[in-house]
Amino acid sequence: MYAFQYERAADAKAAVDMLKADGEARFLGGGQSLLASMKLRLASPSTLIDVTRIPGMSAIRMEGDELVIGAAARHADVASNPEVMRRIPALAVLANGIGDRQVRAMGTLGGSLANDDPAADYPAAVLALNAIIVTDRRNIAADNFFKGLFETALSPDELITAVRFPQPDQAAYVKFRNPASRFALVGVMVARTGKTVRVAVTGAADKVFRAPALEQALCAAFTPAAARAVRMDPSGLGADLHASAEYRAHLIPVLASRAVEQALKG
Ligand SMILES: Cc1cc2nc3c(=O)[nH]c(=O)nc-3n(C[C@H](O)[C@H](O)[C@H](O)COP(=O)(O)OP(=O)(O)OC[C@H]3O[C@@H](n4cnc5c(N)ncnc54)[C@H](O)[C@@H]3O)c2cc1C
Known part of the structure; x- marks a missing residue:
């Protein structure tokens, strides 16, 4: 070094x-x-x-209907925060599944989003929950934040200060994890708010993405069977020594159906 x-x-x-x-x-x-x-x-x-020592940057609080998590909040703090567990339990579950205990004790929400690893977990939550990334100079909608492989909408000198999460009616995150790194081989977050369903997939391509076919199917019927019936096109998905593109395409509806099952249980 x-x-x-x-x-x-x-x-x-x-x-x-x-x-x-x-x-x-x-x-x-x-x-x-x-x-x-x-x-x-x-x-x-x-x-x-x-x-990470900037006053207020690790705070987790409700503001109106939104759960606001400071960018310096550690994964372990998000996983164990009573407000997160009460308002968006899927987010606490997701944070608790990141890496190992040491990674969760140090890693932060802002660092994870700025780093934008294509297999990271938080990007799926931010995208499916339609969150807003707050920086020192602007608000960025999740749909406009993730640009490509390790590439975001942030300017080189732009600091993420917090993320604002609207509270969904139901949500769940399920990942098929790489047993060595614990990053997502594929991870799927499903969030339902009123008549809208958003589905975000991580680990399967060079960046997190929404799955319109799953969203349409789940808008019509929010059931595990509706998710499982969707067929994903493997073209454009990642292939490496861990999994082929076809295997990742197969996993997406399987994990989405498990996420719906969990979301329905609450
Ligand atoms: C063994 C291991 C296993 C892991 N497993 C997983 C996993 O299963 N799932 C998962 O999602 N992640 C996993 N990670 C990654 C982990 O979640 C990291 O915490 C995360 O990628 C980076 O967060 P950090 O706070 O450590 O950021 P840092 O490493 O400190 O910074 C990462 C990047 O973000 C920038 N940055 C940091 N904070 C901000 C900010 N507030 N605003 C703007 N830019 C900022 C830095 O300049 C740098 O470019 C793993 C990491 C390790 C080492």
Whole structure:
């Protein structure tokens, strides 16, 4: 690992100002992705700007009908937060299934979204729940946030400060996980709000995506059988040593049907 400076930002403005002053600096969340890439010499930031101690950035609270989670909230805190468990239990379950205990103790919501690993769990929740990503300068709708492989709508010096989650009527997340990394080989989040159903799939392609065929089928009948009857086209899906595109296409409706089953149980 190369030598680097460490700075602790006092507030969001100070963090962004530091990054604007030094284009080689990077924000530091839990370090669970960034430090690994530094050790592999894939990244060599001049300065790490720690944003996890910014007052209020780890807060989890209700604002009106929305659950607002600070970008520096650790996965373990989301998993065990009573408000999350009460308002959107699927989100607590998802956070509790990320990596291992050590990763959950350090990794943050904002870091996960900014990193945008194609097999990460939170992007599926953010997209299916139609959340808003709040940054130091704007609000970004989930539908406009995930742009491609490790690529988001964020500018290089833009800081995620929180995520606003509307409360769904029913939701659930089910992943078929890689037993070694625990990332999603495929993960499916299903969320129903009134007559709208949103389905987001992670792990299956170069970025998280919505599945319109599943959404239409589940709008017509919110049942496990309706999800299972959908056939996914494998073209465009990822293939690697862990799974073929056809296998991932097969898994998507299977996991969606299990998610619907869980969502119906509440
Ligand atoms: C062994 C292992 C297993 C894992 N398994 C899973 C898994 O099963 N599912 C899963 O989803 N993830 C998994 N992860 C990834 C984990 O969730 C990380 O926590 C996450 O990818 C990055 O979050 P972080 O807070 O550690 O960010 P960091 O590593 O600190 O930063 C990642 C990137 O985000 C930027 N960044 C950080 N915070 C912000 C912010 N507030 N605003 C803007 N940019 C920011 C950084 O500059 C950097 O570019 C695993 C990681 C490991 C090491």
